[in-house]
Amino acid sequence: MELGAPLDRVEGWDKVAGRARYSGEQRVAGVCHAVAVQAEIAHGEVLAVDATAARAVPGVIDVLAYGDAPALADTSDFELAVLQSPRVAYRGQIVAAVVAETLEIARHAQRLVRVTYDELGHDVELTPDHPGLYRPEKISPDDPPDTGEGEETPAEVSVDVTYETPAFHNNPMEPHATLAVWEGDHLTLYDSTQGAAAQRDALAALLGMPAERVRVVAHHVGGGFGSKGVPPRPNSVLAALCARRVGRPVKLAVTRQQMFSITGYRTPTFQRMRIGASKDGRIADIEHHVIEQTSTAREFAEQSGVVTRMMYAARARRTTHRLARLDVPVNSWMRAPGECPGMYALESAMDELAEACGIDPVELRIRNEPERDPDSGNPFSSRRLVECLRLGAERFGWSSRPEPGTRREGRHLVGMGVAAATYPAAARPAQALARVADDGSFTVSIAAADIGTGARTALTQIAADALGVPVARVRVEIGDSALPYGPLAGGSMGNASWGWAVLRACEGLRDGIARYGGAEPGLECRADTSGEIKNQEAYARHSFGAQFAEVRVDVDSGEIRVPRMLGVFAAGRVMNARLARSQFVGGMVMGLGMALTEESRMDREFGDYLNHDLAQYHVPVNADVLGIDAIWLDDPDPHANPLGGKGIGEIGIVGAAAAIGNAVHNATGHRFRRLPISPPSVIPHLP
Amino acid sequence: MERGETAVRAEIALRVNGEERRVVADTRTSLLDLLRERLGLTGSKKGCDHGQCGACTVLVDGRRVNACLALAVAHQGADVVTVEGLADGDEPHPLQRAFVENDAFQCGYCTPGQLCSAVGVLAEAARGWPSHVTADLAADGVELDEAEIRERMSGNICRCGAYPGIVAAIREAAGGGTAR
Ligand code: FES
Ligand code: FES
Numbered sequence: 078m079e080l081g082a083p084l085d086r087v088e089g090w091d092k093v094a095g096r097a098r099y100s101g102e103q104r105v106a107g108v109c110h111a112v113a114v115q116a117e118i119a120h121g122e123v124l125a126v127d128a129t130a131a132r133a134v135p136g137v138i139d140v141l142a143y144g145d146a147p148a149l150a151d152t153s154d155f156e157l158a159v160l161q162s163p164r165v166a167y168r169g170q171i172v173a174a175v176v177a178e179t180l181e182i183a184r185h186a187q188r189l190v191r192v193t194y195d196e197l198g199h200d201v202e203l204t205p206d207h208p209g210l211y212r213p214e215k216i217s218p219d220d221p222p223d224t225g226e227g228e229e230t231p232a233e234v235s236v237d238v239t240y241e242t243p244a245f246h247n248n249p250m251e252p253h254a255t256l257a258v259w260e261g262d263h264l265t266l267y268d269s270t271q272g273a274a275a276q277r278d279a280l281a282a283l284l285g286m287p288a289e290r291v292r293v294v295a296h297h298v299g300g301g302f303g304s305k306g307v308p309p310r311p312n313s314v315l316a317a318l319c320a321r322r323v324g325r326p327v328k329l330a331v332t333r334q335q336m337f338s339i340t341g342y343r344t345p346t347f348q349r350m351r352i353g354a355s356k357d358g359r360i361a362d363i364e365h366h367v368i369e370q371t372s373t374a375r376e377f378a379e380q381s382g383v384v385t386r387m388m389y390a391a392r393a394r395r396t397t398h399r400l401a402r403l404d405v406p407v408n409s410w411m412r413a414p415g416e417c418p419g420m421y422a423l424e425s426a427m428d429e430l431a432e433a434c435g436i437d438p439v440e441l442r443i444r445n446e447p448e449r450d451p452d453s454g455n456p457f458s459s460r461r462l463v464e465c466l467r468l469g470a471e472r473f474g475w476s477s478r479p480e481p482g483t484r485r486e487g488r489h490l491v492g493m494g495v496a497a498a499t500y501p502a503a504a505r506p507a508q509a510l511a512r513v514a515d516d517g518s519f520t521v522s523i524a525a526a527d528i529g530t531g532a533r534t535a536l537t538q539i540a541a542d543a544l545g546v547p548v549a550r551v552r553v554e555i556g557d558s559a560l561p562y563g564p565l566a567g568g569s570m571g572n573a574s575w576g577w578a579v580l581r582a583c584e585g586l587r588d589g590i591a592r593y594g595g596a597e598p599g600l601e602c603r604a605d606t607s608g609e610i611k612n613q614e615a616y617a618r619h620s621f622g623a624q625f626a627e628v629r630v631d632v633d634s635g636e637i638r639v640p641r642m643l644g645v646f647a648a649g650r651v652m653n654a655r656l657a658r659s660q661f662v663g664g665m666v667m668g669l670g671m672a673l674t675e676e677s678r679m680d681r682e683f684g685d686y687l688n689h690d691l692a693q694y695h696v697p698v699n700a701d702v703l704g705i706d707a708i709w710l711d712d713p714d715p716h717a718n719p720l721g722g723k724g725i726g727e728i729g730i731v732g733a734a735a736a737i738g739n740a741v742h743n744a745t746g747h748r749f750r751r752l753p754i755s756p757p758s759v760i761p762h763l764p
Numbered sequence: 765m766e767r768g769e770t771a772v773r774a775e776i777a778l779r780v781n782g783e784e785r786r787v788v789a790d791t792r793t794s795l796l797d798l799l800r801e802r803l804g805l806t807g808s809k810k811g812c813d814h815g816q817c818g819a820c821t822v823l824v825d826g827r828r829v830n831a832c833l834a835l836a837v838a839h840q841g842a843d844v845v846t847v848e849g850l851a852d853g854d855e856p857h858p859l860q861r862a863f864v865e866n867d868a869f870q871c872g873y874c875t876p877g878q879l880c881s882a883v884g885v886l887a888e889a890a891r892g893w894p895s896h897v898t899a900d901l902a903a904d905g906v907e908l909d910e911a912e913i914r915e916r917m918s919g920n921i922c923r924c925g926a927y928p929g930i931v932a933a934i935r936e937a938a939g940g941g942t943a944r
């Protein structure tokens with residue numbers, strides 16, 4: 078059995094040797110470099126772009142701007158209608174581009190481009206009572222903004238609190254880069270994307286080309302966390318336009334600073350939680366009211382309240398989402414959109430309810446287990462939250478949790494916290510091709526993406542297992558839109574979707590080999606899972622987990638350290654134990670950053686994110702990460718998909734910040750309801 | 765440089781991964797861009813171009829350096845080792861092996877920088893260079909325990925959060941934690 082085994086990453090040696098080529102690293106003859114010029118106002122119109130000085134620099138090939146750029150066929154999405162209108166919707170929007178022989182020349186000339194604007198006033202600040210708040214038609218991906226059921230009844234114990242989270246930026250280590258190559262009327266984009274096929278379809282539509290004439294290649298992607306999803310980012314479109322214009326291959330790498338305005342981020346939120354319960358902690362009414370921002374350039378309604386629709390039993394339940402449309406960069410997916418900020422609020426409120434009822438927070442959650450999915454009324458395909466909580470409590474030593482604000486060790490206040498985690502487990506239709514290669518080995522092809530998740534490795538294991546051969550005899554080809562269609566790496570659906578198609582293709586090939594009487598080179602089988610997925614039974618499919626954290630708060634400096642974190646997950650069948658641990662732990666590390674250090678600060682004056690680099694936006698570094706571990710239940714879910722896996726890319730971040738916040742409350746006795754919990758906010762509340 | 769002026773170019777001679785290389789390049793070219801764009805050595809990564817992430821870390825005359833902050837022309841004659849030069853022929857560097865075996869990366873984009881940085885750390889510890897967390901500043905060698913490794917590797921960001929694997933891999937390569 079290859080499935081589940083802790084195999085090394087199949088591309089691991091390429092990565093440690095520096096051989097793995099990421100986007101823009103391909104060697105192409107005649108390549109030139111493009112650099113984007115960004116708007117310096119947050120709202121208004123471009124009056125003129127004066128490129129005289131830039132064009133005079135030897136080595137500058139061309140300058141593109143509105144009115145002087147190739148036209149796009151589809152301009153319905155303003156964010157992607159790059160250089161198609163004079164309108165400026167946010168600071169940092171692309172308003173021009175310089176193409177030059179070298180990067181040095183392009184960067185120099187970029188600074189010489191003079192853009193003048195007709196500036197209209199901007200509104201960039203989300204407030205809980207913003208006058209423009211409106212109810213979106215739907216929230217991501219396709220859900221109602223508001224839900225309500227049951228009658229509110231007077232409660233014995235109630236919690237009514239509001240949590241605030243700042244904007245967060247995905248910040249994958251590899252900045253978005255594109256190498257655009259036109260050959261006649263064919264376009265090849267080497268592009269940092271989480272979905273080569275979806276990227277191809279989107280680019281083809283924008284350029285008004287049939288999809289067959291566009292190819293997107295992304296063999297290795299240096300992380301994405303949602304920021305390299307679809308719809309594409311404007312930089313990919315710009316690269317294609319520049320290359321068409323100059324008639325040469327063009328490389329365009331977004332800078333780290335530019336990423337803070339053009340490659341997406343998570344909206345800030347205000348989340349009001351109202352929970353009414355009986356004294357014994359049984360929830361009667363629960364409400365979750367979400368306030369978020371969206372950009373005038375494109376609407377994105379993060380589904381933060383959906384967790385309250387399905388997490389706990391209650392007699393009455395209400396969730397709402399309201400947005401303010403601001404002159405801000407386009408927010409979009411960031412690891413566990415919806416679940417991540419939503420569970421921060423819900424799981425913090427559950428901790429407050431536990432305290433108000435005088436019940437252990439682990440026990441409180443167990444008492445409110447629903448029998449069926451409260452949202453859909455469907456049974457859960459499997460829901461092992463209680464086991465995760467119990468196992469975690471035992472392993473973590475939860476019984477030694479102190480009373481709030483009572484444990485002091487030297488200069489430190491010490492506390493523990495818990496939070497639940499959940500993430501939907503869905504699959505999307507995919508196609509795969511399995512064939513016998515000339516040397517008798519097997520090749521499996523699918524336009525999947527490995528953004529660091531281990532997809533290439535897991536698919537190799539799935540294929541080997543289905544074919545009944547050692548992994549060494551299987552080669553999996555991914556990361557190219559020319560391969561059979563695969564959906565993007567997102568929503569923790571990648572492996573479930575691709576793996577399903579790979580499984581069916583390999584099963585079919587195995588049958589074919591049996592019928593033929595041998596593994597004849599050229600034998601192949603194609604699979605398409607759309608029919609099977611359409612006919613799936615009605616279940617509520619979710620992963621679950623429990624996060625535990627211990628914190629030490631320095632009473633002098635207010636610094637918070639997290640010596641221990643433990644995540645226990647029930648996330649379906651695990652395809653590769655070693656890689657799965659890395660995924661869970663990686664999500665928890667990002668949750669640590671969310672809790673304690675990460676925050677994108679809006680600059681009211683200029684209208685964009687002020688701390689737009691890695692020196693000022695603090696992602697966790699090695700010294701921040703002490704004892705973080707993840708374990709999981711053996712949990713194949715036959716109702717999820719034929720492989721029994723549920724997706725593990727996102728659940729690790731869900732609940733992590735709440736567990737840390739709850740531990741800080743346990744340590745200090747004070748409740749902090751705004752992230753990140755940083756020394757300046759902590760110090761006033763220390764003894 | 766003012767508008768319209770031609771870039772200043774200079775011949776830059778370097779030893780890269782044991783090979784003599786000569787390139788005529790714009791004097792504004794960073795060592796990182798020289799490696800990536802001119803010499804085709806794309807193993808060194810660009811995560812920020814501002815010395816804030818460590819993805820571009822290479823070894824210059826044996827010491828770890830952020831190649832994005834180094835002007836190539838200022839390193840005439842230097843001996844540069846990149847991730848492509850860590851292995852001994854077909855034999856991977858012990859750190860490369862340990863990184864694979866401890867799953868010390870996910871997307872792999874920070875990895876070349878982590879590896880070069882780790883090579884630097886082992887050498888620094890062997891020379892007895894203390895860090896912020898070293899207790900005994902007068903000791904001959906530094907024991908690379910977890911705290912030392914975390915501290916010394918904190919200039920290399922990994923957004924995938926592979927830090928536990930990175931620490932385990934370096935400890936393993938350091939020979940169970942000591943480099944004396
Ligand atoms: S690229 Fe040099 S430190 Fe980030
Ligand atoms: S492995 Fe992805 S950033 Fe380190």
